[in-house]
Amino acid sequence: MDITGETKLVGVLGFPVSHSLSPRMQNAAFAAMGLDMVYLPLPVGPDMLEAAIEGIRAMNFLGANVTIPHKIAVVTLLDRLDQSAALSGAVNTIVNRDGALEGHNTDGTGFIRALEAVSSPNYPETSVLLIGAGGAARSVALALADKGIRSLTILNRSLEHARDLGEILGRACPRLPVKILSFEDETNGLPKDNMMVINATSLGMEGNLKPLPVAVDTLTEDHVVCDLVYKESGETPFLAAAAEKGATTLGGQGMLLHQGAEAIHLWTGKEPPVDVMRQAIESRRSDIPEEL
Ligand code: NAP
Numbered sequence: 001m002d003i004t005g006e007t008k009l010v011g012v013l014g015f016p017v018s019h020s021l022s023p024r025m026q027n028a029a030f031a032a033m034g035l036d037m038v039y040l041p042l043p044v045g046p047d048m049l050e051a052a053i054e055g056i057r058a059m060n061f062l063g064a065n066v067t068i069p070h071k072i073a074v075v076t077l078l079d080r081l082d083q084s085a086a087l088s089g090a091v092n093t094i095v096n097r098d099g100a101l102e103g104h105n106t107d108g109t110g111f112i113r114a115l116e117a118v119s120s121p122n123y124p125e126t127s128v129l130l131i132g133a134g135g136a137a138r139s140v141a142l143a144l145a146d147k148g149i150r151s152l153t154i155l156n157r158s159l160e161h162a163r164d165l166g167e168i169l170g171r172a173c174p175r176l177p178v179k180i181l182s183f184e185d186e187t188n189g190l191p192k193d194n195m196m197v198i199n200a201t202s203l204g205m206e207g208n209l210k211p212l213p214v215a216v217d218t219l220t221e222d223h224v225v226c227d228l229v230y231k232e233s234g235e236t237p238f239l240a241a242a243a244e245k246g247a248t249t250l251g252g253q254g255m256l257l258h259q260g261a262e263a264i265h266l267w268t269g270k271e272p273p274v275d276v277m278r279q280a281i282e283s284r285r286s287d288i289p290e291e292l
Contacts, residue, residue, distance in 0.1 A: 001027070003038060009059065010267060011040035013052055013074075014067035018043070019205065021232065021253075021281050022065060025260055028280035029272040037062065037268075044070070053077045056096065063095045063267045065260075068202055071135025078103040087172050088142050089164075090135035093263040104266055107136050108143030110259025111228070118250050119224050121196070123147040130154050131212055132200030133161040136228050140200055141165060145173040149196075153179045155213065157201070183213050196224045197242075204229040204236035212238050221246035228252045253281050 026039035044052040084105040091103035133156040156162035225242035230252030264272040
C-alpha cells in the first residue's frame with residue numbers, strides 16, 4: 001500500500017473493532033478501484049466518541065463507518081442526517097462534506113441485499129421475530145417494514161429499547177403490527193407464523209457467547225434464520241444450530257459486504273467491486289487453521 005500525503009482517510013469507529021473485517025474488505029476495494037484511500041480500525045471507547053467525531057473533522061477524514069456501541073449515540077454529534085439515519089435514529093456511515101458531517105445508514109439496504117441473495121422472501125406473507133433493538137436492529141426493522149412484511153415481534157433484553165424501536169416503527173410504518181417481548185417473558189419459543197428469525201444483538205460475538213432466548217429446537221426447514229453477527233472462524237452457534245434443523249441461514253458476512261459497498265459508494269460516488277470485497281472476507285476466513 002503506497003500511502004502518501006494525498007491519501008484520503010476513512011475508518012471504522014467502534015469498541016471493540018479488533019474483530020472487524022471491514023478494514024481488510026474496504027482496503028481491498030480501494031486497491032482494486034485504484035483509489036488513493038486507506039481504511040483504518042479506530043477503537044473508540046464510549047466516553048471518547050465525541051472527541052473521536054471532532055477528530056474526524058479535525059483530521060479531514062473523508063468519512064467513517066460507525067459500529068457497536070456507537071450507532072445511536074453518534075446521531076446527536078453530526079451536522080445533518082439523511083432519511084435512513086433520521087428515520088432509524090442510528091448511523092453506520094459518516095460522510096464529511098467540506099467539514100459538515102452527514103450521517104447515513106446503509107445497514108438496512110445491506111441486510112435486504114444479502115437476504116435476497118440467499119432466499120426469495122414473500123414479504124407480505126412473512127412474519128419476523130427480531131431479537132435486539134440496537135442500531136442494527138432499527139435499520140433492519142425499518143428496511144423489512146418498508147418491504148411490507150406481515151408483522152414484527154421484537155424480543156430484547158431491555159424493554160425500554162424495544163419500546164423505542166416500536167415507536168420508531170409506529171411513526172414510519174403505522175400499519176405494521178408490532179409486538180414487544182422481553183427476555184424475561186417465557187414466550188421465547190417461536191410462534192408458528194414467525195418464519196423469519198433475526199439475531200441483531202451482539203450475542204454470539206467472541207466473548208459474548210450466552211445463548212439466545214430462542215427455542216432452536218422448534219426451527220424447521222420452513223424458517224429463514226439470519227444472524228447479523230459474523231465470526232472469522234465460521235458460523236455463530238445460533239446459526240449452526242439453525243442449519244442443523246434444516247433452516248435456510250444467512251450469516252452476517254453478506255450484510256457486512258453490502259452495507260460496506262454502499263458506504264464506499266457514498267464516499268466516492270463510484271460502484272465498488274463486490275466480488276473483490278467478498279474474496280477479501282473469505283480469504284481471511286480460509287487463513288484460519290481448522291482446529292481454531
Ligand atoms: P448496539 O446498538 O450496541 O445494540 C446491541 C444489541 O445487543 C441491543 O439489542 C442489546 O440489548 C443487545 N445486547 C448486547 N449485549 C447483550 C447481552 N449480554 N445480553 C442480551 N442482549 C445484549 O449494537 P448494533 O450496532 O446494533 O450491533 C448489534 C450486533 O450486530 C453486533 O454484533 C454487530 O457486530 C452486528 N452487526 C453486524 C452488521 C453486519 O454487517 N453484519 C451490521 C451491523 C451490526 P439492550 O437493548 O438490552 O442493551
